[in-house]
Amino acid sequence: MKRPFVTLEQLQEIVKQYPTPFHLYDEKGIRETARGLYRAFSWNPGFKEYFAVKATPNPQILKLLREEGCGVDCSSLTELMMSQRCGFAGDEIMFSSNDTPAEEFQLAAELGATINLDDISHIDFLRNTIGYIPKKISCRYNPGGTFTLGESKEGFQVMDNPGEAKYGLTRPQMTQAFRRLKELGAEEFGIHAFLASNTISNEYYPALAAILFRTAVELKEETGCHITFINLSGGVGVPYRPDQPANDIAVIGEGVRRAYEEILVPAGMGDVSLCTELGRFMLAPHGHLVTQVLHEKRTYKDYIGVDACASNLMRPAIYGAYHHITVMGKEDLPCDHKYDVTGALCENSDKFAIDRMLPEIDIGDLLVIHDTGAHGHAMGYQYNGRLRSAEVLLCEDGSTRLIRRAETPEDYFATAIWE
Template sequence: MKQPFVSLDQLNAITAQYPTPFHLYDEKGIRENARRLKAAFAWNPGFKEYFAVKATPTPAILKLLREEGCGTDCSSLTELMMSDRCGFTGSEIMFSSNETPPEEFELAARLGATINLDDFTHIDFLEKTIGHIPETICCRFNPGGVFAIGASKEGFQVMDNPGDAKYGFTREQLFEGFRKLKAMGAKRFGVHAFLASNTLSNEYYPTLAGILFELVKELQQETGCHICFVNLSGGVGVPYRPDQPANDIEAIGEGVRKKYEEILVPAGMDDVAIYTELGRFMLAPYGCLVTRATHEKHTYKEYIGVDACAANLMRPAMYGAYHHITVMGKEDAPCDHKYDVVGSLCENNDKFAVDRMLPRIDMGDLLVIHDTGAHGFSMGYNYNGRLRSAELLLRQDGTVEQIRRAETPDDYFATLVW
């Protein structure tokens, strides 16, 4: 069973000061996970994690990760601005976007961020926009087709469909693009790829690394471009369900190392740095949505209404995604009641759980919805005029800090013209 990182006594104290719903993050867990990742890739002197800002765009979290040696991966103007305000500078920022407006390239260049181009046509667009091609540049590769990893020791298959994705250069465009970028003044090159999401397989990163290492070896040989880094992007997942196995980041790092020594070292490319852009893996398990049971309904099904809704966590409504739920204080009680746990939106998909077996829920019970630390608060919205909740940080010493206040009606009306 999944265990919350916070106790009922702690939550009772927190909710006496901060009303539910709210997102709560675990500083201790975040820091320990960042250190595990860094240790797993310590064999590569240039290794750096560029945290995907879109997963959790919260300054206190970004600053915490910066203290642990992470950079940021940005995909918009405001994410660049947030990184800048949080103290990230120059090569600590990776800018990976698509269909990019010119002002975003302009800011990325002004901040000295490493720009990761998504399309061949963006080469001329970037040069026209900022007046030159940066000396360090990256391109996103899309191999097309279907990417699959056969059944792993965990007992399942990883598959995604790059051919249907809107992102990246084809192989032919990548070779042509590198030659063009070199002629336009680029001196240091990187390759980026993202082929599958939320994988629960220790084989994903090593398999992707093998593909990219073979690619960059050929790129350097055929174009003469100096490949400085390979960005494995994200895709290393987390077990949302309690019966799913967690990834072993040490085994993953070792798998990438073996591919590196097998492919790049013999090619004289042992100076290539490895980058990652992990959002979900870095943060998801270290955040939760805390909500309170407020209503019960007995019709064709048994419903428990809570004070959170899909505006606070839209993954279940959007994807049918599973998030485990703990009824606080009843962790050891039998799960002998079948409920739909629902929010208050005027949409029938506003459900955190459907036909979920849980302990008996009484009105006023606190529920912890697990694994919301990434793509939780960040995907919030204001449908039905619902307001975004507060974000709180559980510090290592047990104290709690509000790192984003809850929205108010004044915030909701602030941008309107009457």
């Protein structure tokens, strides 16, 4: 059973200061997850987590993660700018972009970021843009086809379709790219790949690692390039549903270590550093969307109307994604009422839950929508003039800190031309 990281009593005090809806983050949980990840990969001396900024682009969250030794993975100009303002520089920044404008490559180069190229044509585009090829560079690999892990110990089948993804180079292109980059002065090479999203399996990362490690050995033999780092990317998921098992990062790290020692070490590549970009794993469980019940509507169904909407959390509306809901103060009551939990947008998809069995809900109840710490506030928008909400950090000492104020109508009007 999922339990919020905050009590009803705590929340009642917090909402006196910050009106609902708002996203609430748990500092203690974030730090513990970061430390657990670093313990799991401590066997690899050069290991570094490059947090995917797109998951939770809040400066205070990024600074917190930097304190825990994390870098950042950026995919746009503004993400690079935010990271720079937060104090990240040089090897602390990975720039993984696609369909990239020249100005973004320029800033990445100025910051000393490690550039991860998405296409073979970007080699000359980068060179023409900044005037040189960096001595340290990476290429994103797409093996094509369908990736299937099969039945895991957790009883969950992992399957995705890299061949339909717009990202990365083919296997022959990887060889061509490394040779070309070496000709142009590159000295340190990296490999990146992302094959499946939000996997609930301790076997995914080791399977991905084995694919990348074998590819690295082949590329070294074919091109003579010195491969110094391999980016395992993201894809390690979180259990959005209460009946799903959580990934064990210690088990995952051990599985990657075995593959490393079986494949890279015998090939004389025991100096390769590993890195990850685990946005969802790092943050999703440590964020709640807090909202209050405004209305109950009984027509063909029983609708609970809350003061949050898809502007605050898009995933259920656009993906049909499941997010667990806790009715605060009623955690132990029977879930014997069936509701659709809805927001106020003029879209029928603006529903946080459909036919969800919950305890009986009353007007004024506080609801916690779980696992919104990644791809929650970050995906917000302003349709219907519904404004993006505040972000609040629950500090380790139990106090709270506003880390992003709620938008105001003046923010909404600020970019309009009135005359």
